[in-house]
Structures are given as C-alpha cells and as structure tokens.
Amino acid sequence: MTSLFEYAPALESRSIVDLRPSYGLFVDGEFTEGTGTPLKTLNPATEEVLSEVATASDADVDRAVRAARRAFVKTWGPMRPADRGKYLFRIARLLQERAREFAVLETLDNGKPIRESRDVDVPLAAAHFFYHAGWADKLEHAGLGSAPRPLGVAGQVIPWNFPLMMLAWKIAPALATGNTVVLKPAETTPLTALLFAEVCQQADLPPGVVNIVTGAGETGRAVISHPDVDKVAFTGSTEVGRSIARTVAGTHKRLTLELGGKAANIVFDDAPVDQAVEGIVRGIFFNQGHVCCAGSRLLVQESVHDEVVAALQRRIGTLRVGDPLDKNTDLGAINSAPQLERIRELVDAGDAEGAHRWQPDGDLPARGYWFKPTVFTGVSSAHRIARDEVFGPVLSVLTFRTPDEAVAKANNSTYGLSAGVWSEKGSRILSITSKLRAGVVWANTFNEFDPTSPFGGYKQSGYGREGGRQGLAAYLQEDNR
Amino acid sequence: MSDRLTVRKTYKLYLGGAFPRSESGRTYEVTDSRGHFLANAAWASRKDARDAVVAARAAFAKWSAATAYNRGQVLYRVAEVMEGRAAQFAEEVAAGEGLSGSKARAEVDAAIDRWVWYAGWTDKLAAVLGSSNPVAGPYFGFSMPEPTGVVAVLAPQRSSLLGLVSVLAPVLAGGNTAVVVSSKGRPLPAITLGEVLATSDVPGGVVNLLTGDAAEIGPWLAEHADVDAIDLAGTSGPLAMELERSAAGTVKRVLRAPAEEPDWGGDPGLSRLRPFLETKSVWHPIGL
Numbered sequence: 001m002t003s004l005f006e007y008a009p010a011l012e013s014r015s016i017v018d019l020r021p022s023y024g025l026f027v028d029g030e031f032t033e034g035t036g037t038p039l040k041t042l043n044p045a046t047e048e049v050l051s052e053v054a055t056a057s058d059a060d061v062d063r064a065v066r067a068a069r070r071a072f073v074k075t076w077g078p079m080r081p082a083d084r085g086k087y088l089f090r091i092a093r094l095l096q097e098r099a100r101e102f103a104v105l106e107t108l109d110n111g112k113p114i115r116e117s118r119d120v121d122v123p124l125a126a127a128h129f130f131y132h133a134g135w136a137d138k139l140e141h142a143g144l145g146s147a148p149r150p151l152g153v154a155g156q157v158i159p160w161n162f163p164l165m166m167l168a169w170k171i172a173p174a175l176a177t178g179n180t181v182v183l184k185p186a187e188t189t190p191l192t193a194l195l196f197a198e199v200c201q202q203a204d205l206p207p208g209v210v211n212i213v214t215g216a217g218e219t220g221r222a223v224i225s226h227p228d229v230d231k232v233a234f235t236g237s238t239e240v241g242r243s244i245a246r247t248v249a250g251t252h253k254r255l256t257l258e259l260g261g262k263a264a265n266i267v268f269d270d271a272p273v274d275q276a277v278e279g280i281v282r283g284i285f286f287n288q289g290h291v292c293c294a295g296s297r298l299l300v301q302e303s304v305h306d307e308v309v310a311a312l313q314r315r316i317g318t319l320r321v322g323d324p325l326d327k328n329t330d331l332g333a334i335n336s337a338p339q340l341e342r343i344r345e346l347v348d349a350g351d352a353e354g355a356h357r358w359q360p361d362g363d364l365p366a367r368g369y370w371f372k373p374t375v376f377t378g379v380s381s382a383h384r385i386a387r388d389e390v391f392g393p394v395l396s397v398l399t400f401r402t403p404d405e406a407v408a409k410a411n412n413s414t415y416g417l418s419a420g421v422w423s424e425k426g427s428r429i430l431s432i433t434s435k436l437r438a439g440v441v442w443a444n445t446f447n448e449f450d451p452t453s454p455f456g457g458y459k460q461s462g463y464g465r466e467g468g469r470q471g472l473a474a475y476l477q478e479d480n481r
Numbered sequence: 482m483s484d485r486l487t488v489r490k491t492y493k494l495y496l497g498g499a500f501p502r503s504e505s506g507r508t509y510e511v512t513d514s515r516g517h518f519l520a521n522a523a524w525a526s527r528k529d530a531r532d533a534v535v536a537a538r539a540a541f542a543k544w545s546a547a548t549a550y551n552r553g554q555v556l557y558r559v560a561e562v563m564e565g566r567a568a569q570f571a572e573e574v575a576a577g578e579g580l581s582g583s584k585a586r587a588e589v590d591a592a593i594d595r596w597v598w599y600a601g602w603t604d605k606l607a608a609v610l611g612s613s614n615p616v617a618g619p620y621f622g623f624s625m626p627e628p629t630g631v632v633a634v635l636a637p638q639r640s641s642l643l644g645l646v647s648v649l650a651p652v653l654a655g656g657n658t659a660v661v662v663s664s665k666g667r668p669l670p671a672i673t674l675g676e677v678l679a680t681s682d683v684p685g686g687v688v689n690l691l692t693g694d695a696a697e698i699g700p701w702l703a704e705h706a707d708v709d710a711i712d713l714a715g716t717s718g719p720l721a722m723e724l725e726r727s728a729a730g731t732v733k734r735v736l737r738a739p740a741e742e743p744d745w746g747g748d749p750g751l752s753r754l755r756p757f758l759e760t761k762s763v764w765h766p767i768g769l
Contacts, residue, residue: 127617143609143610143751145750238732241732242729242730242732243729244729245725245726245728245729245732246726246729246730249722249725249726249728249729249735250721250722250725250726257732259732414706429765433761433763438761439759439760439761439762440761440762440763440764441761441762441763441764442763442764443763443764443765444765444766445620445764445765445766448616448618448620448764450614450616450617450618450622452614452615452616452617452622453614453616453622453624453762453764454612454614454624454760454762455762456760458629458759458761459630459709459732460731460732461732462732463732463734465760468612468614468624468760468762469612470610470612470624470760473755478750478751478752
C-alpha cells in the first residue's frame with residue numbers, strides 16, 4: 001500500500017546489546033557450562049543466529065536444584081524479610097537502569113516490536129519486582145495466617161511470548177515470599193533471562209537464590225519432575241500444562257498453571273466504535289497475537305457487524321508489519337518457524353471450513369518469519385479458528401443478537417482466561433462481566449496488565465493467580481504462630 | 482417399651498432434589514461397627530454419577546448467582562433443620578462409627594455448628610479474598626472471588642457426618658454445586674443429610690449425594706469434562722494419585738487428601754474455601 005506520506009524508518013540501535021557467541025547456565029551465582037547439546041537462538045525477523053546457548057542436562061538441573069536448596073536453607077530462608085525485599089528493590093532498579101538494553105535484546109530474540117518491549121515488557125518486569133519487594137516483610141497481611149511459610153525450591157518454566165516479563169511474574173513473587181528458584185526460559189528466547197542473571201550478580205543476590213537453566217522440553221521436564229522441587233509454576237500451552245499436572249500428581253509439589261486462552265471480545269451496538277476498534281486491534285495484534293489472553297474471538301452484535309468490520313479493516317490497513325527494531329512497527333516477526341507453521345495450519349483450516357479470510361495489502365519481508373494481520377468473518381462457534389488457540393495475529397469474527405447469546409457464545413470454550421466487553425452502558429458492563437467465566441475481564445479496554453491486579457484463568461486456562469495479594473498464595477503455606 | 486414394629490427407612494440416593502434408587506438397581510449391605518445389619522444402601526453407578534453431574538451443572542447458574550446473603554440464609558437453614566433431627570443423626574453416627582451416644586451427639590453438634598460457621602462466611606468472602614487493585618494507570622480495577630463450578634467431593638471414609646459436612650459446606654458457601662460420594666462403609670448419615678437439604682431451601686441439584694464406592698465412581702468424576710474441581714478427602718495412596726492424574730486431563734482443581742484423615746474438629750480457616758474459588762479481575766478506564 002502506498003500513501004501520501006511514507007514513514008521514514010526509525011531504527012533503534014542494537015549497539016547497546018553486547019551479544020556473546022555463547023552462553024552458559026546460571027547456577028549457584030555463576031555462569032557454568034551445560035552438559036547437554038547447545039541450542040542456537042535466532043532473530044526471528046532475520047533468521048540470523050544470535051548466539052549459542054547451553055542445554056541443561058538432568059545432572060545440570062540437579063546441580064541447580066541443590067544450589068537452590070542450599071540457598072533456601074542457608075541464606076535466603078533465614079534472611080530478614082526486609083532484606084529480601086531490599087534485594088528485590090535493587091533488582092527492580094537495575095532492570096530500570098538497563099531497560100534499553102533489555103528491550104533491544106528482547107526484540108532481537110523474540111521478534112516483538114521495540115515499541116512493545118520498551119513500553120510494556122521491560123517496565124512491567126521492573127514493576128513486578130518493585131511491587132513484590134514491598135510484600136517481603138508484610139506477608140502476615142497476605143491473608144494466609146500470621147506466619148505464612150515459603151514452600152522451598154520453586155521450579156518454574158516460562159514461555160517465549162513475554163520472556164522477561166514472564167520471568168518477573170515467576171521470580172518476583174517466589175523470592176518475595178522466601179522461596180528460591182530454578183527457572184527454565186523458553187528454548188527460542190533465553191537471552192533476556194541470561195541477562196537477568198547478570199542483574200542478579202550486580203545486585204549481589206546470594207548465590208543459588210536464582211538459577212537459570214536453559215534448554216528445550218527435556219530440561220523443563222527435569223525441572224518439574226525433580227524430587228527436591230517443592231513448587232512448580234508453569235506458563236504455556238494447555239497441552240503441556242496437562243502433562244505437568246500429571247507428572248506432579250501424587251507428589252508433595254504445589255502447582256500453578258497459566259495456560260492457553262480463546263478470549264471473547266464482545267462489542268455491543270452501543271459501544272464507542274472507534275475506541276472499540278482500537279481495543280480489538282490491541283486485543284489481537286499486540287505481540288503478534290502471541291498472547292494467551294489475546295482477544296481472538298470478536299463477538300459483534302449483529303446490527304453493528306458491518307460497521308465494526310469496515311472500521312476494523314480500515315484500521316488494520318494502517319498497521320505496519322516489519323522490522324521489530326523500527327520504532328514505527330506495529331507487528332513484528334512470528335517467534336519461530338514451528339509457530340508460523342501452526343498459524344498457517346489453523347488459517348488453512350479456517351479457509352477450508354468456509355470462513356471468509358481478509359488480509360491487508362502489502363508485502364512481508366523476504367527473510368524471517370512473518371504473518372499478516374488476518375481477519376476471518378462468517379465464523380461459527382464450531383470452526384477450529386473459533387475453538388483452538390492460534391497464538392498468532394488471526395481474529396475470528398462471530399455475531400450475536402442478545403446479551404444472553406453473547407454470554408453463551410463467550411463462555412462456549414474450554415478456556416477461560418480473559419474476555420472483553422465494549423458498551424457505553426454501565427449496568428450492562430457490570431452484568432456481562434459478572435457472567436463471563438474468565439479470570440480477567442477488560443471492559444472498554446483490553447490487554448492491560450499490572451502487578452497489583454491478579455491474573456490467571458478459569459477452566460482449562462489453568463489455576464492459581466499471578467500478581468496482587470491473591471498471587472502470593474501460590475508460593476506460601478498458610479500458617480499461624 | 483412399645484411392641485410396635487418400627488417402620489424402617491429405605492436409603493436411596495439424593496440426586497437432582499429427588500431420592501431415586503441407583504439406576505443400576507444395585508444395593509450393598511451396610512452394617513454397624515459390630516457387623517450387624519443396618520440397611521441396604523443404594524450402590525451408585527457411573528451413570529448415577531453422570532446424572533448427578535448434569536443435575537449439579539443445571540443448578541449452578543442459579544446457586545452461583547444467588548446473593549451471598551441468600552446463600553448464607555439457606556446454609557443457616559440447613560443447621561436449623563439438622564438441629565431438629567439431631568437425635569436421628571446421633572443414632573446413625575453412633576451405630577456407623579461405633580461411638581458412645583454422647584460422643585456421637587458431640588459430632589452431630591459440631592456438624593450443625595459447622596453449617597452455621599460457613600453460613601456466616603458467604604457474605605464475607607468477597608471482602609476477605611477480593612481486592613481493589615491500585616493499577617498504575619487511569620483504570621478502575623477490582624478482583625473478586627467466584628465459584629469454580631461443579632465440584633466432585635469424595636467424602637471422608639471415617640467421619641461420616643462431621644467429615645462430610647466439613648467438606649461439603651465450604652463448597653456450597655462459595656457458590657459451587659456438588660456431587661458427593663459418601664463414605665463407603667458409613668453412608669447412612671449422608672442420605673439423612675440429603676433429607677435435611679431437601680427440606681432446607683437448598684435448590685434441587687445443588688447437592689447430589691451418591692452412596693457407594695469412591696474407588697469405582699471417583700475415576701469417572703475425575704475425568705468428567707463438566708466437573709471443574711475434585712476434593713479427594715476420602716481417598717488415599719494409589720487411588721488418590723490415579724484420580725489426580727486423571728483430573729489433569731481437564732485441568733481440574735484438585736484438593737489433595739491429607740496424609741491421614743483429621744478429626745475434623747479444628748478451625749478450618751479458609752483452607753477448604755479457597756481451593757474452590759476463582760479470582761476474577763475486572764478493569765475499566767477512568768475518564769470523562
């Protein structure tokens with residue numbers, strides 16, 4: 001598409017990032033070699049190899065768990081809670097100080113637009129540490145008795161869509177409540193976790209409190225199945241979540257899961273259309289749709305369907321897909337070739353099942369993994385694109401006539417992570433939000449996150465919460481003095 | 482003592498507000514602690530369990546949407562009605578658990594008081610577990626507890642009334658509906674409790690009581706796609722592990738059984754409420 005005024009590129013410099021040719025594991029306060037076969041991590045926007053990253057074998061994971069146990073028993077467990085808090089405050093500040101570096105590295109490794117890594121991922125990661133730092137010496141006010149106890153060693157496995165932010169959501173509450181952690185980042189996005197390890201060193205965090213073990217699925221399995229892990233926290237697909245719950249069954253381990261979603265974003269005929277369109281775009285195209293709470297099912301009241309879809313297509317036509325380091329970019333690269341394949345497969349299913357596909361004009365970069373923002377209209381609740389999580393920039397549009405039908409369609413999903421409601425009528429908003437079976441409901445907004453606001457799913461979107469006072473329960477044993 | 486021949490009770494299931502026999506036609510003999518015949522209890526089947534889930538799901542919308550005040554009054558009503566039938570419960574508990582009359586009565590009293598305790602919780606949960614969220618932006622944000630849905634409860638095996646009430650009442654207080662498998666060896670107080678529930682304004686289907694074997698019915702409930710959570714209180718060992726594994730297939734919330742069945746006398750705190758409550762966070766912009 002050509003327009004009268006083309007944007008000039010506004011590239012963020014990558015010189016702030018000092019990439020090493022290879023990275024080891026972070027165990028017991030030091031970077032060490034892994035004994036598994038190393039992995040290569042790519043820039044998905046160019047397919048350039050960024051670095052080689054160690055794979056933790058079972059023995060390496062065992063070493064990390066032992067280090068975490070020692071730290072739990074000897075340093076972090078007995079430490080004055082206020083001091084634990086101060087370490088977390090330090091980490092929050094260090095993340096803020098090195099925010100630009102983290103943002104660029106995240107964009108290189110993940111493919112997300114720099115605008116998002118700079119304005120969302122990294123600030124929220126720092127905010128999570130700052131928020132939880134303050135909890136460390138106030139846990140008797142968490143509603144878990146007068147003397148709640150940490151669980152011990154937490155084994156944490158996180159996904160590739162928000163690598164640093166997910167790390168913060170996992171590590172900050174675990175540490176604030178007195179646990180130590182062994183964290184496995186996703187195999188395609190390990191680099192910001194390893195940079196975070198440097199932050200732990202700069203903060204003088206005692207060795208073993210945070211251990212980062214990189215690798216693929218096997219390493220994750222070793223973490224969650226290690227007998228000396230007391231707590232397992234996982235964010236990722238529902239399929240893997242089920243298998244983790246099976247592994248953990250019958251053990252003493254506590255488990256929280258944050259899994260997939262297929263959020264309904266409901267637009268009523270009295271909604272402010274322009275605002276709703278912005279919210280729909282943010283709901284599904286934020287982070288290329290690699291968002292478990294993405295508003296991937298648009299439910300539009302039949303009487304405004306044509307108007308909303310036309311406005312939406314106009315708006316999508318202005319989105320800029322391309323170099324993630326360009327500050328003008330709205331949609332970056334798909335994180336990996338397998339993910340791109342999965343998106344294509346589901347979009348093909350949408351075509352085959354008879355939905356009508358629309359994509360804007362324009363070319364995609366020749367190298368790297370890309371997918372155009374896509375809207376399917378004429379979608380029925382039975383279509384795969386209305387039931388399966390695509391985890392990409394693909395929106396399915398369905399219609400409804402009455403509020404009851406909207407609620408029934410919205411809740412017709414095995415998932416229940418998030419939902420959206422657009423209406424100018426307050427009583428309607430409150431009625432619909434109370435009927436939606438979802439853990440987060442955004443009314444006249446979408447995809448907002450904050451460490452004070454508990455996040456997590458209903459139904460097969462998982463259990464447990466992250467953030468807020470409620471999130472602390474995942475890492476504490478209720479007890480009274 | 483009168484020479485009148487007593488009218489004995491037929492113990493059936495409590496399902497969808499009615500008292501049907503097991504669709505399987507099966508019964509099993511229930512004896513007292515010394516082995517003397519007490520009754521033939523209905524031996525609930527897989528199909529009974531599935532019918533119970535259908536009834537519990539149908540009842541969920543109304544029960545979960547009832548006001549907290551209303552739910553509290555209904556649970557308090559259960560205590561009121563139980564009080565009037567305390568002697569009957571004490572007799573059943575004494576026979577089944579081999580307790581003295583006074584000890585059995587103490588169990589019944591504690592069970593009644595437990596309903597009262599949970600009745601008082603219904604309209605405090607939102608304040609205690611919910612929150613106003615001071616997010617860093619122009620948004621009004623709050624979080625509130627909501628019921629998980631249909632909860633399968635495998636009731637304690639030893640404590641046939643106090644244990645049963647201790648696991649059932651918190652499920653209801655939070656707004657969930659329940660499918661309960663009673664103690665296998667001591668099922669009779671569960672059905673008498675069903676009679677109390679049926680006359681206490683608890684809507685039909687909110688509680689469904691199946692007498693029978695948790696080892697037989699439990700696996701169907703653990704894997705049932707329309708059951709949202711399972712309380713394993715009455716199970717242990719390999720069965721508990723098998724059920725937890727099976728529950729993973731539908732990402733059910735699982736409340737594990739304690740290592741040994743407790744005496745159910747202690748203050749339960751929120752430990753049995755929290756596992757069957759979800760947290761919903763709501764955001765709305767603030768602006769003119």
